[in-house]
Every structure is written in structure tokens, then in C-alpha cells.
Amino acid sequence: MTVTIRDVARLAGVSASSVCRALATPDKVRAATRDRVQQAAAQLGYHPNRVARGLSTGRTGNLGLVVPDIANPFFSGVVKAVQNRAHECDFSVLPADTDEDVATEIELIHTLTKQVDGFLLCAPRAGDEDLRSVSGDIPVVMLNRRVGRIPSVIFDNADGVRQVITHLVALRHRRIAYVAGPKTSWVNHERARALRTLTASMGLELVEAGNVSPTYVGGVAVADVLLAASVTAVIAYNDMIALGLISQITARGVRVPQDISVVGFDDIPTADLVNPPLTTVSQPKERFGRTAVDLLVDVLGDRERPGSSRRAAPMQLVVRKTTAPNPKEFS
Amino acid sequence: MTVTIRDVARLAGVSASSVCRALATPDKVRAATRDRVQQAAAQLGYHPNRVARGLSTGRTGNLGLVVPDIANPFFSGVVKAVQNRAHECDFSVLPADTDEDVATEIELIHTLTKQVDGFLLCAPRAGDEDLRSVSGDIPVVMLNRRVGRIPSVIFDNADGVRQVITHLVALRHRRIAYVAGPKTSWVNHERARALRTLTASMGLELVEAGNVSPTYVGGVAVADVLLAASVTAVIAYNDMIALGLISQITARGVRVPQDISVVGFDDIPTADLVNPPLTTVSQPKERFGRTAVDLLVDVLGDRERPGSSRRAAPMQLVVRKTTAPNPKEFS
DNA sequence: TTGTAGGCGTTATCAA
DNA sequence: TTGATAACGCCTACAA
Numbered sequence: 001m002t003v004t005i006r007d008v009a010r011l012a013g014v015s016a017s018s019v020c021r022a023l024a025t026p027d028k029v030r031a032a033t034r035d036r037v038q039q040a041a042a043q044l045g046y047h048p049n050r051v052a053r054g055l056s057t058g059r060t061g062n063l064g065l066v067v068p069d070i071a072n073p074f075f076s077g078v079v080k081a082v083q084n085r086a087h088e089c090d091f092s093v094l095p096a097d098t099d100e101d102v103a104t105e106i107e108l109i110h111t112l113t114k115q116v117d118g119f120l121l122c123a124p125r126a127g128d129e130d131l132r133s134v135s136g137d138i139p140v141v142m143l144n145r146r147v148g149r150i151p152s153v154i155f156d157n158a159d160g161v162r163q164v165i166t167h168l169v170a171l172r173h174r175r176i177a178y179v180a181g182p183k184t185s186w187v188n189h190e191r192a193r194a195l196r197t198l199t200a201s202m203g204l205e206l207v208e209a210g211n212v213s214p215t216y217v218g219g220v221a222v223a224d225v226l227l228a229a230s231v232t233a234v235i236a237y238n239d240m241i242a243l244g245l246i247s248q249i250t251a252r253g254v255r256v257p258q259d260i261s262v263v264g265f266d267d268i269p270t271a272d273l274v275n276p277p278l279t280t281v282s283q284p285k286e287r288f289g290r291t292a293v294d295l296l297v298d299v300l301g302d303r304e305r306p307g308s309s310r311r312a313a314p315m316q317l318v319v320r321k322t323t324a325p326n327p328k329e330f331s
Numbered sequence: 332m333t334v335t336i337r338d339v340a341r342l343a344g345v346s347a348s349s350v351c352r353a354l355a356t357p358d359k360v361r362a363a364t365r366d367r368v369q370q371a372a373a374q375l376g377y378h379p380n381r382v383a384r385g386l387s388t389g390r391t392g393n394l395g396l397v398v399p400d401i402a403n404p405f406f407s408g409v410v411k412a413v414q415n416r417a418h419e420c421d422f423s424v425l426p427a428d429t430d431e432d433v434a435t436e437i438e439l440i441h442t443l444t445k446q447v448d449g450f451l452l453c454a455p456r457a458g459d460e461d462l463r464s465v466s467g468d469i470p471v472v473m474l475n476r477r478v479g480r481i482p483s484v485i486f487d488n489a490d491g492v493r494q495v496i497t498h499l500v501a502l503r504h505r506r507i508a509y510v511a512g513p514k515t516s517w518v519n520h521e522r523a524r525a526l527r528t529l530t531a532s533m534g535l536e537l538v539e540a541g542n543v544s545p546t547y548v549g550g551v552a553v554a555d556v557l558l559a560a561s562v563t564a565v566i567a568y569n570d571m572i573a574l575g576l577i578s579q580i581t582a583r584g585v586r587v588p589q590d591i592s593v594v595g596f597d598d599i600p601t602a603d604l605v606n607p608p609l610t611t612v613s614q615p616k617e618r619f620g621r622t623a624v625d626l627l628v629d630v631l632g633d634r635e636r637p638g639s640s641r642r643a644a645p646m647q648l649v650v651r652k653t654t655a656p657n658p659k660e661f662s
Numbered sequence: 663t664t665g666t667a668g669g670c671g672t673t674a675t676c677a678a
Numbered sequence: 679t680t681g682a683t684a685a686c687g688c689c690t691a692c693a694a
Contacts, residue, residue, distance in 0.1 A: 058686075099414075275606035337687085
């Protein structure tokens with residue numbers, strides 16, 4: 001049925017171990033043997049069974065990547081970036097979608113644990129304890145979140161918030177709302193905190209609304225609250241909320257961005273095309289993903305000869321594009 | 332380090348095989364033993380090693396899902412649907428993104444082959460021969476494409492095209508363009524063929540443009556050709572092309588949809604929000620994904636007792652929503 | 663009902 | 679340089 005190392009061995013007239021060597025370490029075997037083996041392997045269409053190899057070596061060549069929602073353009077972008085980089089490092093990526101659910105998050109990690117060498121975790125919801133526990137069993141790199149001493153790659157949310165505020169202030173906004181995303185989201189906390197600190201220090205008024213679900217519907221739901229708060233600008237936890245918001249605000253007869261400006265984090269490919277215009281704040285997913293992979297690969301390497309420990313360089317959050325009344329390009 | 336079946340056996344004071352039974356077939360073991368084992372397992376936090384199990388049983392409990400672009404909303408929708416259904420059938424899903432590249436497609440399939448029980452393949456580009464070969468090694472279900480006698484789940488493209496044309500004709504369009512997607516796309520061929528047949532039989536004029544890449548840029552690139560063709564309606568291979576098209580057409584001072592109607596297949600979550608309006612044709616991804624999983628699971632089951640062979644019921648393509656001048660809801 | 667033994671495909675160790 | 683042999687963790691006859 002399926003061709004094994006022994007089939008190749010038989011055809012090449014050598015032992016299984018020689019086949020193994022001829023394929024893995026061609027220089028540790030006589031040239032003639034190597035050729036015979038390689039030809040036999042090719043002829044039979046032999047592919048080493050990675051599962052069996054994993055059992056024997058303890059290394060699978062796979063990286064697990066856990067994201068809350070693979071249909072969210074931000075995360076699918078991360079998946080792409082991770083795959084590209086992982087491939088360059090000779091790793092395969094097994095992406096897993098937790099559907100924003102903590103329970104499946106943990107479950108998925110367990111079923112995947114023995115099939116990967118390490119995890120890249122976008123787990124904004126899971127409890128610190130769970131994550132620490134996972135990190136004890138298997139190498140883990142956290143994305144966009146800090147938990148204890150677990151290696152992580154994060155955006156510089158404070159700086160991103162600063163850029164947004166600078167932008168809005170330049171447009172003469174003084175009373176600004178923040179629509180909070182999921183209460184348990186780490187990034188949400190960071191952004192809210194940064195906003196509070198910054199607006200306070202600049203003498204701006206900050207109105208906090210939410211928490212709402214990070215969806216179009218969430219944005220629709222919070223619109224009336226915002227209109228009643230008489231702010232001139234709104235910063236939304238993400239683009240989807242911002243879109244719902246704009247839709248509902250407009251339906252109420254309020255003009256965007258003349259009467260009220262809307263800014264959303266993350267980026268949906270077509271968000272720019274929306275009318276009325278949405279100011280989008282985007283994160284450099286490509287570099288984000290690459291860095292995360294590099295860090296995890298480092299950690300895996302260090303495991304061989306333990307002792308060293310690394311820390312990720314924090315990343316810039318970049319306001320990439322704006323369609324606000326007074327367009328301005330940040331980077 | 333990692334807790335194995337033997338650790339549990341020791342703690343429970345039984346043999347490894349009893350642990351195995353107590354966990355897999357609790358009824359084939361004495362109640363007392365079962366309890367002792369289960370408690371020991373819980374206490375140690377034992378999780379069976381799926382890799383080892385796979386080696387022994389030949390079944391991994393994983394389904395491979397290959398898609399050309401996980402960032403494309405159509406495919407991420409399929410991934411979601413597949414995961415939901417697979418989970419109900421006690422399977423995990425390993426999604427793989429081929430980046431629209433035939434070579435990685437094949438490569439990915441090989442590295443995944445021993446880690447899954449079967450494949451769900453969205454491989455619009457790969458050659459028939461490659462796919463047949465894969466299908467010989469391991470159970471395969473093709474999505475949105477027919478290759479020989481490989482089980483497959485497809486949309487009824489002809490019917491979908493009929494709905495679109497009916498819609499446009501009701502709006503008095505007589506001269507209609509089709510913007511073809513990738514030349515090697517099976518679905519593209521099907522749609523073009525259906526369009527030719529149908530328009531001919533209805534006495535409509537069909538202008539074919541393209542092929543273009545299935546992206547925003549592809550749409551921009553083809554706009555001038557269409558304007559020169561003096562059609563009143565355009566059907567695009569997908570939403571991304573349609574968006575680029577609208578953008579460029581509008582930039583040329585032509586109004587959408589007053590001067591020209593644009594229809595796009597697939598659906599991007601925010602496509603409805605675009606202005607000028609885009610008529611979207613959406614496919615029922617949820618049911619699509621579910622059906623594919625069911626079919627593959629069937630095939631896997633039949634493998635045990637081979638002999639039977641199944642065929643997927645073709646699926647309806649549904650025009651779900653339109654923002655055209657004379658809105659009309661199909662379903 | 664339970665335990666023992668063998669095997670799944672590979673790699674690593676150790677002799678030869 | 680090569681070939682037995684053991685081990686990875688689990689499952690399943692088969693025997694007790």
C-alpha cells in the first residue's frame with residue numbers, strides 16, 4: 001500500500017538504517033550506496049512518514065498557529081505571513097481557528113500539542129493561567145499579548161494610540177470617544193489604558209463606550225450612545241465595529257466625517273472603499289508574523305542547548321492611511 | 332516530562348492496555364478499574380499522543396483542507412464551515428494555504444498526507460493528473476471542481492449564471508460583458524461556458540474580457556477595455572475584480588449603476604457597503620463546507636468496508652442580495 | 663476482565 | 679561505512 005523505508009531498503013539492497021542515512025545525511029554514506037538508495041526512493045515514490053519520524057525524534061517540523069477568527073482579515077494576514085516565513089525555515093504551519101471561544105482554544109491546543117514543535121498563539125481571550133500551563137508543556141510565542149515571561153511579539157499600542165490622537169487633534173477634535181471591544185481582550189485594555197493616559201495628559205475629553213462585540217452588529221448597537229455623547233470623533237476597537245457605527249450614524253442623519261470622524265483599528269481590505277469614509281489604522285501584519293516565527297524558531301533552537309532566553313523587539317503600530325477631511329499620511 | 336499511558340497505568344496500578352480500554356471503551360472494563368484509571372488520567376493531566384495513536388491505528392482524526400488563498404473571504408468562509416462540521420464529526424481540520432501556487436499545492440499535500448485521514452481540496456489550478464495521483468494515495472474530496480471520478484462538491488454554476496442573467500435582463504440589459512478570472516480556473520471555465528450558452532439562446536450579446544488576476548488590480552486593469560466595449564452590464568469573475576472595476580470606471584466619470592451595472596461572484600463581507608453599489612452573487616459557503624465534510628467522512632467510513640461509492644448532490648448558487656437600481660431578492 | 667506481546671515507520675545507538 | 683536493535687507512545691490480538 002504505502003511505501004515505507006523498508007521497501008526502499010529492499011529494492012536498494014541495503015538496510016533500513018542505510019536508507020535513512022542516505023536520505024538524511026548523504027555525506028555519511030558511500031557514494032554508490034547513496035545513489036542506489038536515492039534512485040530506489042525516487043522509483044518507488046517514497047516520502048518519509050512524518051508522523052513516524054515525529055514519534056522517533058520528537059520533532060514534527062510543524063508549527064501550530066492559533067487564531068481567534070481566521071475569517072478576520074487581520075488574522076488571515078497573519079496566517080499568510082507566518083506561513084511564508086515558516087516555509088523559509090523549513091517548517092509547516094498548522095493554523096487553527098478557535099472561533100473566539102476560550103474552551104475550543106484550549107481543546108485545540110491539546111489536540112495539536114503532539115503534532116507541532118511549538119505554538120504561535122493569538123489567544124486574546126484565554127486566561128493567563130491556561131496560557132502559562134500550555135507554555136510549560138511546549139514552546140510558545142504569544143502574539144499581541146503579554147503573559148508573564150512567555151516570549152511574545154506585540155505592537156506598540158501606546159505609540160499607535162498616540163499617532164491616532166495626534167491626528168485627531170490636528171483636525172481640532174477635543175472630545176473623543178473610544179468604543180471598547182471584548183472586555184477580555186488584552187489589546188483592548190492596552191488601547192484603552194493608553195487612551196486614558198494620553199487624553200488626560202493632553203487635556204482632552206475621553207468618552208468610553210462599550211464593551212461591544214468586535215463586529216458590524218456591535219458597531220450598530222453602540223451608535224446611539226455615541227450620538228448622545230456629543231463627541232466629534234470616535235475611535236473604534238476595530239474596523240468591523242467602525243463600519244457598523246458609520247452605517248447606523250449615517251442612518252440617523254448624522255454626516256461622517258463632517259459631523260463626526262470615525263477611526264478603526266486593524267484593516268479590512270475594502271474598508272477604504274466605504275462611503276462615508278472610514279479612517280483606518282493598520283498594523284504591519286507581514287513583519288508581525290515573520291518576527292513571531294523567527295522568535296519561535298529561536299526558542300526551538302535554544303531548546304537543544306538550553307540556557308539562553310530571548311525577548312522580542314516590540315513592534316510599531318502604523319497608521320497607514322486616512323480618508324479624513326484633512327488627509328495625512330503616517331508611517 | 333510528558334505524561335504517557337504508562338504513567339497513568341502505574342498510578343492506577345493496572346497495565347497500559349487497561350488504561351487504553353478504560354479510556355477508549357469504558358464499557359469493556361470493570362467499573363472500579365475504569366474509575367481508578369480515569370481519575371489517575373485526570374490527576375496526571377494525561378492526553379493521548381495523537382501522533383503515536385496515528386502510527387498505530389493509521390487514523391489521525393485529522394482532515395486536510397487545502398485552499399488557494401485563506402485570506403480570500405470565500406475560502407476563509409469555507410474553512411469555518413468545514414471546521415464546524417468536522418468538529419461535530421470528531422475530526423480536527425488542518426487548513427493549508429497554497430498561495431495560489433500549484434507547486435506548493437502538491438508539496439503541501441505530500442507533507443500533510445500522513446498527518447491526515449483524507450483531504451478536502453480547493454485546488455482550482457493544479458493539473459488533473461496531479462490530483463488523480465493524490466486521490467490514489469489517500470481519500471480526497473474536491474471542492475468546486477470535477478476531476479474524473481473523484482468525489483466532489485460543486486455549485487450549480489449554470490443555474491447561478493441563469494439567475495444573474497435573468498436579473499440583468501429584467502433590468503433591460505442586452506449587451507453584457509464577462510470579465511474572466513484565471514485562465515486555469517475550473518470555475519471560470521464553467522461560468523464562461525454557461526454564459527455563452529445562455530446568452531446565445533436568449534439572443535443577448537456577450538463580450539468576453541480578460542483573463543485577469545482575481546484581484547482588485549485585475550479589475551482596475553480591465554476597466555478601459557470594458558468601457559470601450561459599450562456594454563451596459565458587467566459580470567466579474569469575483570468581487571475583488573468587481574471592486575477594482577467599479578473604482579476605475581467611476582474614476583473615468585462613468586456612473587455605476589446608472590450607466591453600467593456591475594455584478595461580482597463570491598462575497599466579501601463588506602462588499603455591500605461599497606459606493607457606488609456592487610451587485611453581489613454569493614455562494615452558500617456554510618452548506619458547501621458541511622456537505623464536503625460529510626462526503627469525505629462517508630468516504631473514510633466506506634474505506635473500512637470498501638465497495639460503495641458516493642456522489643455529492645450539486646449545490647445551488649444563490650444570488651443573495653442586490654443593490655442594483657431595481658433591487659430584487661433571489662433565493 | 664486483565665495482562666503480555668507485537669507492530670506501526672523512523673531514527674539513534676552501538677557493534678561489527 | 680554498514681547493519682542489527684531498541685526506542686518513541688499507542689493500540690489490538692491473543693492468551694491467561
